[in-house]
Amino acid sequence: MKLEEIRRILEAEVIVGKEAMDKEVYYACGSDLMSDVLAFAKPGALLLTGLTNIQSVRTADIADIKAIVYVRGKQPDEAAVKLAGERGIPLLSTRLRMFEACGRLYVAGMRGIGEVEEKVAANK
Amino acid sequence: MEREFEVEGGNFLNAGSISTKVKEIVKSVGFSPEAVRKIAICSYEAEVNIVLYAKRGRMKLSVYEDYAVLNIKDEGPGIEDIELAMQEGYSTATPEMRELGFGAGMGLPNIKKNSDIFTIISEPGKGTELRIIIRNEKESM
Numbered sequence: 663m664k665l666e667e668i669r670r671i672l673e674a675e676v677i678v679g680k681e682a683m684d685k686e687v688y689y690a691c692g693s694d695l696m697s698d699v700l701a702f703a704k705p706g707a708l709l710l711t712g713l714t715n716i717q718s719v720r721t722a723d724i725a726d727i728k729a730i731v732y733v734r735g736k737q738p739d740e741a742a743v744k745l746a747g748e749r750g751i752p753l754l755s756t757r758l759r760m761f762e763a764c765g766r767l768y769v770a771g772m773r774g775i776g777e778v779e780e781k782v783a784a785n786k
Numbered sequence: 787m788e789r790e791f792e793v794e795g796g797n798f799l800n801a802g803s804i805s806t807k808v809k810e811i812v813k814s815v816g817f818s819p820e821a822v823r824k825i826a827i828c829s830y831e832a833e834v835n836i837v838l839y840a841k842r843g844r845m846k847l848s849v850y851e852d853y854a855v856l857n858i859k860d861e862g863p864g865i866e867d868i869e870l871a872m873q874e875g876y877s878t879a880t881p882e883m884r885e886l887g888f889g890a891g892m893g894l895p896n897i898k899k900n901s902d903i904f905t906i907i908s909e910p911g912k913g914t915e916l917r918i919i920i921r922n923e924k925e926s927m
Binding site: 696698701705713716718720721723725741749 | 830
């Protein structure tokens, strides 16, 4: 699923990375706990989070997360926006709450990182 | 190749900036994407631990052909019960730390999970020392 489609489904605003909206993302995870993201996220995933500080972007950068969607209408702070620009990580913000945002994406075909693992294991 | 970095305790804004450098270094010398990611995650969790709990710390990255070593030493409070600290979900984090997105009791378990060899030495009142070794495994196709 292209970021542009994610933006449309979530009625989201693009904060950083307008030029990167044709990037593809195949699976997503939702968490406010950055250590959980580091433990479970797969490279190339989309992160949905309510954590708006700079560590959301650092975590994405370290764990090879492709883009971040902030939920509940939250806006990342200035330091987070600056770092995201430097590291080339698109940031979006949606008014939807976490459950609704995840639900909409799931219905549209986005899958969770756990399911990707199962698929890989089944194909082995 | 060896590189050494100072980590400043309490400077939350900078937490992770050293790990970003560590990641760039191992990437630039041709480590596999999976190895790069593991090293970056271990480094970042360790760096955040120093920022959250210690006055200061040092991180040393040593890169060899087939593996990388991270030596991390802090001047922190030390860990009372290491076995307990290694359990997922066990945390001594304050509510303030949790608001920052950390302190879920996943840091040390994450480091162990992502490293090939992991050693931790800690003494209450003296600080904590970690040694993390990660192999640069060639990707199997």
